[in-house]
Amino acid sequence: MGHVEQFKRAVALVIKHLSFDRAVRVQVFEATIRILGGLLSAHLLITDPSQPFGDLRPVWYDDELLAFAHDLANRMLNAFDTSATSLPYPRFYLGPGLRDNTTSETCLSGAGSLLLEFGCLSALLNDPTYASISRRVVLNLWSRRSSVTGLLGATIDVNTGNWIDRMSGIGAGHDSFYEYLHKSSVLFGDRQMGSMFEQALHTLRYHLRTNGSSCLTSGGQPSVYWNLDMYSGRKSNYWIDSLQAMWPGLLVTSGDVTEAVCQHALHYFIWRVHNLSPERYDISTETCPLPFYPLRPELAESTYFLYRATGHPFYLHVGKQIMESLKKHAKARCGFATIHNVADKSQEDRMESFFLSETLKYLYLLFDESNPVNRNELDYVFSTQAHLFPVRRIRSLLDQLDTNPFSTPEHITEQKNSCPSPKLPRSAVPLKKDLWQKIGTFVNSGLDLFSS
Numbered sequence: 001m002g003h004v005e006q007f008k009r010a011v012a013l014v015i016k017h018l019s020f021d022r023a024v025r026v027q028v029f030e031a032t033i034r035i036l037g038g039l040l041s042a043h044l045l046i047t048d049p050s051q052p053f054g055d056l057r058p059v060w061y062d063d064e065l066l067a068f069a070h071d072l073a074n075r076m077l078n079a080f081d082t083s084a085t086s087l088p089y090p091r092f093y094l095g096p097g098l099r100d101n102t103t104s105e106t107c108l109s110g111a112g113s114l115l116l117e118f119g120c121l122s123a124l125l126n127d128p129t130y131a132s133i134s135r136r137v138v139l140n141l142w143s144r145r146s147s148v149t150g151l152l153g154a155t156i157d158v159n160t161g162n163w164i165d166r167m168s169g170i171g172a173g174h175d176s177f178y179e180y181l182h183k184s185s186v187l188f189g190d191r192q193m194g195s196m197f198e199q200a201l202h203t204l205r206y207h208l209r210t211n212g213s214s215c216l217t218s219g220g221q222p223s224v225y226w227n228l229d230m231y232s233g234r235k236s237n238y239w240i241d242s243l244q245a246m247w248p249g250l251l252v253t254s255g256d257v258t259e260a261v262c263q264h265a266l267h268y269f270i271w272r273v274h275n276l277s278p279e280r281y282d283i284s285t286e287t288c289p290l291p292f293y294p295l296r297p298e299l300a301e302s303t304y305f306l307y308r309a310t311g312h313p314f315y316l317h318v319g320k321q322i323m324e325s326l327k328k329h330a331k332a333r334c335g336f337a338t339i340h341n342v343a344d345k346s347q348e349d350r351m352e353s354f355f356l357s358e359t360l361k362y363l364y365l366l367f368d369e370s371n372p373v374n375r376n377e378l379d380y381v382f383s384t385q386a387h388l389f390p391v392r393r394i395r396s397l398l399d400q401l402d403t404n405p406f407s408t409p410e411h412i413t414e415q416k417n418s419c420p421s422p423k424l425p426r427s428a429v430p431l432k433k434d435l436w437q438k439i440g441t442f443v444n445s446g447l448d449l450f451s452s
Contacts, residue, residue: 001364002054004053004054004055004056007056008056008058011042011046011058011061011065012058014065014068015064015065015068018068020068020071020072020075020094020095021095022094022095023093023094023095024093024094024095025091025092025093025094025100026091026092026093026094027090027091027110028076028079028088028089028090028091028092028110028111028114029090029107029109029110029111029113029114031072031076031094032076032113032114032117032118033113033114033117033176033383033384033385034353034354034357034385035072036069036072036073036117036118036121037116037117037383037385037387038357038385038387039065039066039068039069039072040065040066040069040117040120040121040124040387040389041383041387041388041389042065043063043065043066043069043124044120044124044388044389044390044393045388046058046061046065047063048390048393052372052375052376053372066124066125069121069124070121070125073118073121073130074097075092075094075096075097076088076092076097077097077133078092078097078098078099079091079092079099079100080133080137082099082101083099083104083158083159084158084159084160084161085140085158085159085160085161086136086137086140087106087111087137087140087141087156087158087161088106088111088114088137088158089101089103089104089106089158090103090105090106090107090110090111090158091103104157104158104159104160105155105156105157105158105164106155106156106158107154107155107156107165107173107174108141108152108153108154108155108156108173108174108177109173109174109175109176109177110173111137111141111156111158112137112138112141112176112177112180113176113177113179113180113384114134114137114180115131115134115135115138115180115184115193116180116183116184116187116381116383116384116389117134117383118130118131118133118134119131119134119135119184119187119188119394119398119405119406120187120389120394122398122401122405123394123397123398123401124397126397126400126401127401128401128403128404128405131188131405131406132405135405135406138177138180138181138184138193138196141156141177142196144156144161144163145230146230146231148231148232148233149168149203149207149228149230149231149233150199150203150207151168151203151204151207151228151230151231151233152168152174152177152200152230153165153166153167153168153230154166154167154168154169154173154174155173163230166229166230166231167227167228167229167230167236167237168204168207168208168227168228168229168230169208169225169226169227169228169236169244170204170208170225170244170247171227171240171241171242171243171244172241172243175243175244175246175247175384176384178197178200178201178204178250179246179250179384180193180384181193181194181196181197181200182194182197182250182253182254183253183381183382183383184406185197186253186381186391187381187389187391187394187395188394188395188398188406189395189406190406197254201254204225207228207233208225208226208227208228209223209224209225210223210224210225210226211223211224215259215261215262215265215431215435221435221438222262222265222266222435222438222439222442223259223262223263223266224240224266224283224442225244225247226238227239237282238282238283238284238285239280239281239282239283239289240266240267240270240280240281240283241279241280241281241290242277242278242279242280242293242296242298242299243296243298244267244298245264245267245271245277245296245298245299245301245302246298246301246302247260247263247302248260248261248263248264248267248302248305248306249298249301249302249304249305249306251263252302252305252306252308252309253305257306257309257310260302260305260306260309261306261310261430261431262431262435263302264299264302264303264306265429265430265431265435265436265439266439266442266443267298267299267302268299268318269439269440269442269443270443271299271322273443274288274342274343275321275325275328275329276293276325276329276330276339276342276345277293277296277298277299277342278290278291278292278293278342279291279292279293279294279296281443283442283443288342288343291340291341291342291343292338292339292340292341292342292348293330293338293339293342294338294339294350294352295326295330295336295338295339295351295352295354295355295359296354296359297354297355297358297359297361297362297386299318299322300319300322300358300359300362300363300366301358301362301386303315303318303319303322303362303366304319304362304363304365304366307319307366308374308377310430312430314429314430315366316366316367319363319366319367322363323363326359329345330347332347332351335351336351336355337349337350337351338350338351338352354385354386357385357386357387358385358386361386362386373388378391379391379392
């Protein structure tokens with residue numbers, strides 16, 4: 001945004017006031033993606049010799065943010081080392097850095113979405129320990145796929161290795177696991193993670209997806225990824241949660257723009273029902289079992305990536321609608337409020353940090369064509385909290401490690417600079433009218449997109 005001095009002031013405030021010596025229980029996943037990722041990304045921006053965002057380095061800066069990140073990661077390590085399976089406990093005590101074993105149930109994404117942050121820390125510290133630990137967790141979880149379907153469950157007991165919630169899906173509890181398989185292959189050049197992502201994508205499409213991916217063709221039908229039992233393959237429910245809206249963005253970055261267009265349309269129609277995204281929408285009952293909206297970024301995220309891939313002005317229109325809804329329904333005196341119920345738009349006295357790091361960031365970047373991120377988009381990977389990690393610099397640092405956990409001969413890969421995008425019709429919307437109407441009927445929204 002060009003606010004260099006404000007950024008430096010914020011860095012100074014963090015360094016002055018941040019302390020991890022607090023007697024609180026903290027989630028390993030949230031501490032990693034929010035705090036560790038934020039510290040690492042800010043440090044990388046400050047120390048970037050090319051200064052794409054201007055000179056962000058305070059004259060007094062001495063790698064304090066990296067030191068904080070190192071300290072935090074060390075406090076988390078006991079959560080990894082003490083379970084019978086070597087899967088991390090979901091929580092730890094921040095101050096002493098001790099595990100919290102009051103619960104041994106963790107979710108797939110909570111345990112398996114740590115590799116980007118831990119890998120970047122290893123690169124910056126010239127120490128493979130953190131990358132190796134988090135990478136082993138991913139492989140550990142991967143080895144526990146169903147031998148019948150190849151699917152993974154939602155939650156697992158870190159002491160026994162048994163799945164507790166056997167539901168398989170692409171939304172809450174699953175989403176960022178698949179996201180980090182793909183992004184680890186891009187950021188670290190890890191072919192094994194890339195191969196696992198391709199295998200997972202094939203399995204999810206085969207078992208979870210209805211109606212295939214031909215929605216852009218004549219007579220196409222809307223498709224949806226259902227939640228299934230990981231062993232039997234039977235439907236677990238008929239609801240779609242708001243975190244599934246990240247899937248189109250992931251499809252775009254992995255090269256499938258066609259299906260991304262179709263999946264985005266589905267989630268856009270669900271959003272249009274209330275002009276906000278309910279946490280959970282049940283297709284079979286036309287109700288919202290979880291009606292709150294905590295200012296989540298997933299629809300804005302996918303909208304941004306689809307616009308970058310297609311240049312279609314429809315996605316600017318969607319971004320404008322999202323911003324207008326946020327201002328109308330979520331604006332509060334001191335920020336933006338979580339919506340308690342999307343039906344009556346009642347507010348809660350709470351604003352999640354991801355609203356700033358993700359929702360607003362993706363909306364801003366959507367409209368800022370000249371932003372350095374958009375000019376150099378091939379060189380950055382967004383973490384699941386939208387923290388920026390530079391690909392070339394991280395790979396260069398990893399090459400200096402005596403033991404690079406990502407660069408054994410089995411999983412070296414080259415970064416592809418681009419992938420082809422399909423030609424979309426230059427109409428008001430990127431899908432044909434009959435399909436838009438089918439999607440609207442499917443989500444029971446009763447909305448005619450062409451009347452607005």
